[in-house]
Amino acid sequence: SYEVTQPPSVSVSPGQTARITCSGDALPKKYPFWYQQKSGQAPVLVIYEDSKRPSGIPERFSASSAGTMATLIISGAQVEDEADYYCYSTDSSGNHRVFGGGTKLTVL
């Protein structure tokens, strides 16, 4: 079965840039989506189509990709950005949807 891999945790100080990676063989052709999940809440879409933001998502959220790795970038991370972040994608056939294991972002 297809998998995408994320680091378990990332830690930054307020105002620093946080980078969360997601790696998978199909990522060059299947842009991942990025979700933010705060404790006890449902996930929220923060990045789609490689680096676009839904309405209401702050400009400090962006993304990049190179080969089999995609990166969520939070420029000038804020304390309120502390959350779990998940990438979501599919294999090349589109028949196996998958979430990464999640990355816990700590901002302190």
Add this chain to the structure above:
Amino acid sequence: QVQLVESGGGVVQPGRSLRLSCAASGFIFRSYGMHWVRQAPGKGLEWVAVIWYDGSKTLHADSVKGRFTISRDNSKSTLYLQLNSLRAEDTAVYFCARENWDYGRYAIDIWGQGTTVTVSS
């Protein structure tokens, strides 16, 4: 406003069955594919299943294939997940979610608040 409300969770013994429902409102349900995603206690998100907007095609994760079945009733704007042969490892919060290609193919944009399934003897 767009809303997804799950129901049907509870405590069930191993080997038994349960049916989850997800009532949709605020959008044209029959125009969107729908998903179930689960989250075990303290763990990450796990994609479970998707159903096409018209019910013509379904996909299930390998971990639930043959035991769980996703379905929908567009006349009732309701999504279902039939859970059979439940195991302890199926214990999780189950979210229903909308697929919206306005955000790209396969994009999930709206989530419900989830319903909790606990499998325990």
